[in-house]
Amino acid sequence: MTPSQATVEALREYAVEKRRHDQRQSFATDLEAERERRRNGNGKGPAPGLEVTTARDLCALPEPPASEELLGPLLMRGQRLVLGAHTGEGKTTMALAIARAVALGEDFLGWRGAGGRARVLVIDAEQGLKTIKRRLREAGLEDTDAIDYARVPDGLSLDANAEQVAAVDARLAAGDYSLVLADPLYKLSSGDSNDERQAVELMRRFDAWRERYGFALLLPVHCRKPPMGAKFSIHEFFGSSAYLRGAEVVIGLQRVRDGYSRLHYFKDRDGDLPIGAVWGLLFDREQGFRRDPDDETAKQSAVDKVRDVLGGQPEMTLDQVVAAVGYTDRTVRKALRELGAESTRAGSQGEKTWALDGGLAP
Numbered sequence: 001m002t003p004s005q006a007t008v009e010a011l012r013e014y015a016v017e018k019r020r021h022d023q024r025q026s027f028a029t030d031l032e033a034e035r036e037r038r039r040n041g042n043g044k045g046p047a048p049g050l051e052v053t054t055a056r057d058l059c060a061l062p063e064p065p066a067s068e069e070l071l072g073p074l075l076m077r078g079q080r081l082v083l084g085a086h087t088g089e090g091k092t093t094m095a096l097a098i099a100r101a102v103a104l105g106e107d108f109l110g111w112r113g114a115g116g117r118a119r120v121l122v123i124d125a126e127q128g129l130k131t132i133k134r135r136l137r138e139a140g141l142e143d144t145d146a147i148d149y150a151r152v153p154d155g156l157s158l159d160a161n162a163e164q165v166a167a168v169d170a171r172l173a174a175g176d177y178s179l180v181l182a183d184p185l186y187k188l189s190s191g192d193s194n195d196e197r198q199a200v201e202l203m204r205r206f207d208a209w210r211e212r213y214g215f216a217l218l219l220p221v222h223c224r225k226p227p228m229g230a231k232f233s234i235h236e237f238f239g240s241s242a243y244l245r246g247a248e249v250v251i252g253l254q255r256v257r258d259g260y261s262r263l264h265y266f267k268d269r270d271g272d273l274p275i276g277a278v279w280g281l282l283f284d285r286e287q288g289f290r291r292d293p294d295d296e297t298a299k300q301s302a303v304d305k306v307r308d309v310l311g312g313q314p315e316m317t318l319d320q321v322v323a324a325v326g327y328t329d330r331t332v333r334k335a336l337r338e339l340g341a342e343s344t345r346a347g348s349q350g351e352k353t354w355a356l357d358g359g360l361a362p
Contacts, residue, residue: 074251075218077214080247082219083251096139104144119177119179122150123150125152125154132149157190158188186238186239194239232254249269251263252266260281317353339356
């Protein structure tokens with residue numbers, strides 16, 4: 001080991017020990033202050049530092065600036081996005097596509113990435129060098145300096161290894177990152193991914209970093225193998241539910257066949273994404289993921305079609321409506337009930353006709 005390397009190692013160990021010492025001192029000071037406060041009879045009421053405001057004043061605060069958006073409502077500064085998919089179905093490819101859009105200011109699924117001074121840190125806790133180089137080239141990132149890459153194929157123990165925690169903290173403090181992509185989630189700690197307490201502690205650490213440094217966190221997650229014929233859902237995400245509870249956005253990628261996938265929107269705390277919607281995605285190595293243009297065409301429901309038909313031509317018979325909208329008799333009857341359509345009959349033997357409320361002929 002050269003003297004310079006020895007010096008670096010010594011400084012690193014000193015920094016870790018100093019941080020531990022400072023944390024212990026800070027805790028001891030806070031504890032003594034709390035004891036003193038209680039001895040003086042001030043132990044009631046809100047805890048120190050707990051900011052309280054009225055609902056009116058809170059709602060009067062300005063909305064977060066648009067600059068907080070890194071990729072439309074899909075990815076915001078300070079938020080956690082969890083992306084789930086089964087092994088080999090494209091989650092790492094999509095994660096790198098998101099990173100590229102943010103770093104280079106490009107389009108992804110109709111949203112424009114922040115670009116500009118946005119920087120991305122990728123913590124790869126799984127892939128070997130050969131695979132990483134291939135993936136970066138496929139993503140078109142081989143010539144960019146806006147993305148930093150930390151390669152730790154043996155994984156991390158951010159739940160137990162203080163030196164690793166200090167190293168990540170130092171990197172985050174120095175990097176001024178807009179987005180941190182940590183892949184895969186289960187290799188970021190030495191504990192059991194299904195253990196609730198360990199998952200909570202790991203997410204608490206990442207949440208503290210998000211709050212302190214203001215970056216968005218993207219976590220690709222493996223999914224369990226579903227039962228035969230089961231519908232793809234958020235319940236297939238591997239590991240503790242704690243990983244999902246604190247996430248602002250949860251999406252799932254499902255491969256249907258070569259070159260075609262479905263993107264499921266499972267959760268959005270802010271309500272700006274189409275929760276419950278499923279987008280068809282085309283994929284090839286040259287263009288990456290993109291919306292299926294046929295899927296983007298709004299598909300009218302039976303209710304919508306019946307409304308349009310009767311709005312343009314009231315007093316149609318049931319058979320005429322069925323023929324016009326192309327749905328079954330039963331579906332059309334249900335749509336008529338939902339629309340509150342009114343029926344009339346011309347004489348005792350006349351055939352019943354239908355019109356929307358207020359749309360009857362005079």
